[in-house]
Amino acid sequence: MSEDRVNCREALEQLQDYLHQEASPELARKIERHLEVCAPCLHHAQFERNFQALLGATAAEIRCPDALRQRIRDALERES
Amino acid sequence: MTTSTSGERATFEQEALAQLDTLYRAALRFTNDPSRAEDLVQDTMLRAFRAWKSYRAGSNARAWLLTILRNTFINDYRRARREPVAMDLDVAESLALPESARDMDPEGEFFSRIVDQKVLDAVDSLPPDFREVLVLSDMEGLAYADIAAMLEIPVGTVKSRLFRARRQLQRMLYDHAVEMGYITPRAGSGSEAS
Numbered sequence: 001m002s003e004d005r006v007n008c009r010e011a012l013e014q015l016q017d018y019l020h021q022e023a024s025p026e027l028a029r030k031i032e033r034h035l036e037v038c039a040p041c042l043h044h045a046q047f048e049r050n051f052q053a054l055l056g057a058t059a060a061e062i063r064c065p066d067a068l069r070q071r072i073r074d075a076l077e078r079e080s
Numbered sequence: 081m082t083t084s085t086s087g088e089r090a091t092f093e094q095e096a097l098a099q100l101d102t103l104y105r106a107a108l109r110f111t112n113d114p115s116r117a118e119d120l121v122q123d124t125m126l127r128a129f130r131a132w133k134s135y136r137a138g139s140n141a142r143a144w145l146l147t148i149l150r151n152t153f154i155n156d157y158r159r160a161r162r163e164p165v166a167m168d169l170d171v172a173e174s175l176a177l178p179e180s181a182r183d184m185d186p187e188g189e190f191f192s193r194i195v196d197q198k199v200l201d202a203v204d205s206l207p208p209d210f211r212e213v214l215v216l217s218d219m220e221g222l223a224y225a226d227i228a229a230m231l232e233i234p235v236g237t238v239k240s241r242l243f244r245a246r247r248q249l250q251r252m253l254y255d256h257a258v259e260m261g262y263i264t265p266r267a268g269s270g271s272e273a274s
Binding site for chain 1: 130203217239
């Protein structure tokens with residue numbers, strides 16, 4: 001229980017939560033210690049991180065159209 | 081218009097209009113239809129404005145607005161998700177690249193916009209429960225706890241849906257991600273996403 005790092009199975013199970021800043025500080029430290037010494041898990045962490053970057057970049061390309069933005073401003077003006 | 085309502089509108093616009101990109105993206109994934117997505121975003125903003133008094137200043141405006149968007153979608157739009165809708169010219173125009181962007185000659189950027197449709201198609205092909213958590217978390221950056229509150233499900237369920245949604249996406253998009261230079265295949269191993 002009080003071990004200072006996790007094994008590969010635990011690391012991979014918790015990796016996504018860790019990368020999304022959803023792991024507890026204690027668990028995050030354990031995962032970091034594991035990644036320092038485990039090349040396959042580190043490689044997998046890089047894979048997950050890059051995959052998230054692809055999703056994020058795809059989302060960032062889509063913006064609310066200016067015409068809709070204006071339509072909403074006009075509607076709010078009428079509303080108030 | 082009284083001073084207080086104009087002040088109200090000013091704070092609403094400051095907080096809520098900043099979230100329009102997020103709302104539009106989520107609406108697109110929910111409705112799978114640009115024209116309906118626009119209507120959904122506008123309905124959401126009007127409802128949010130009318131409910132603005134119930135919003136607690138300093139809380140998460142993005143999560144609050146996405147909750148209204150999702151409820152509006154479920155109540156008024158979901159049944160029609162599969163309806164075929166003819167694209168009108170206004171929508172087609174809004175989907176085209178802005179003139180200014182084309183003038184700057186970012187040919188590579190134009191290309192990347194087109195191929196990233198593969199990512200969107202893969203997201204759209206996920207089962208609705210998986211697609212929803214993935215969009216809210218990985219595309220719009222909501223915390224697991226906010227998603228759990230919005231969907232009224234336990235955080236553990238959010239985590240397990242996300243885990244499975246990401247695995248499915250990774251399987252579908254592995255080759256595309258390699259091609260786009262986002263990931264490097266490990267020598268002698270093609271099973272990263274399995």
